[in-house]
Amino acid sequence: MASITFDIVGFDLDGTLIDTSGDLAAAVNHAIGTVGLPPFPVAAIRPFVGQGARVMLDRALAASDAQDDALLAQLLPVLLDYYQANLSAHSAPYPGLLDAMDALAAAGVTLAICTNKAERFALPLMDQLGLSHRFASIIGGDTVCVGKPDPAPIHAMIERAGGGRTIFIGDTINDIAGARNAGIASVAVSFGFLDGPVEELQADAIIHHFDELLPLLQGWPQ
Structure with a gap:
């Protein structure tokens, strides 16, 4: 060799x-679900991933026609806490x-x-x-x-x-x-x-x- x-x-x-797309998608969907936004399939969230959690969530909010700095700041800790508790279910x-x-x-x-x-x-x-x-x-x-x-x-x-x-x-x-x-x-x-x-x-x-x-x-x- x-x-x-x-x-x-x-x-x-x-x-x-x-x-890690499955667990990241679950965290995004949990966060946006807390304000009544519909979930995304994993395949739809994959393009949002890669530049950090804030960008991922911001892209999801934009795709939901709900992009807003205050809402982003509200939901980011919700996403992170959920993700920390569910790191490897689908990864x-x-x-x-x-x-x-x-x-x-x-x-x-x-x-x-x-x-x-x-x-x-x-x-x-x-x-x-x-x-x-x-x-x-x-x-x-x-x-x-x-x-x-x-x-x-x-x-x-x-x-x-x-x-x-x-x-x-x-x-x-x-x-x-x-x-x-x-x-x-x-x-x-x-x-x-x-x-x-x-x-x-x-x-x-x-x-x-x-x-x-x-x-x-x-x-x-x-």
């Missing part, structure tokens, strides 16, 4: 490692992820996470899914008081994972721009919470399934 020249493979969480790793992580670990690669999801959601979610032990570091959106695309959280992820040559995998412009700002290579996934063509993220490479990750990294230029 060809060797992998990266010491660390870093991942975004929502839309990259884990499909699961994307197909091929577990096998890819096993192969990377067997190749001596360290795995890490850098997400803009706050620690109070990210850490319990990974615990509940039984995945926390697989990652040398998990950096949340509030761990270093700034999120991606600022490079600081990615630098913290690398440092806490032991340092070394790193590549970062994500599904949004925050992920790919964050990697670029941190001076590391990036891979975009086409199956995440995209709000445009994946090519527009301008990552160094694109994968459409986690089965493609190991061969991609084995063939990466040194």
Whole structure:
């Protein structure tokens, strides 16, 4: 098997490692339901996801013809409290992820996470899914008081994972721009919470399934 020249493979969480759309949709629908707005199907909420809870809720209110700053401020804590209590009812790793992580670990690669999801959601979610032990570091959106695309959280992820040559995998412009700002290579996934063509993220490479990750990294230029 060809060797992998990266010491660390870093991942975004929502839309990259884990499909959290079902639980995020449930939280949105609970929040808007408290003011009598009708629920959305999960497929309709997926395009709202990817830029944080506030933006997700704002997009849902806009789609409900109920966009209003005061209503947004009222419903955001309702959404967050519900989500915190229901993190993993419908969330699961994307197909091929577990096998890819096993192969990377067997190749001596360290795995890490850098997400803009706050620690109070990210850490319990990974615990509940039984995945926390697989990652040398998990950096949340509030761990270093700034999120991606600022490079600081990615630098913290690398440092806490032991340092070394790193590549970062994500599904949004925050992920790919964050990697670029941190001076590391990036891979975009086409199956995440995209709000445009994946090519527009301008990552160094694109994968459409986690089965493609190991061969991609084995063939990466040194």
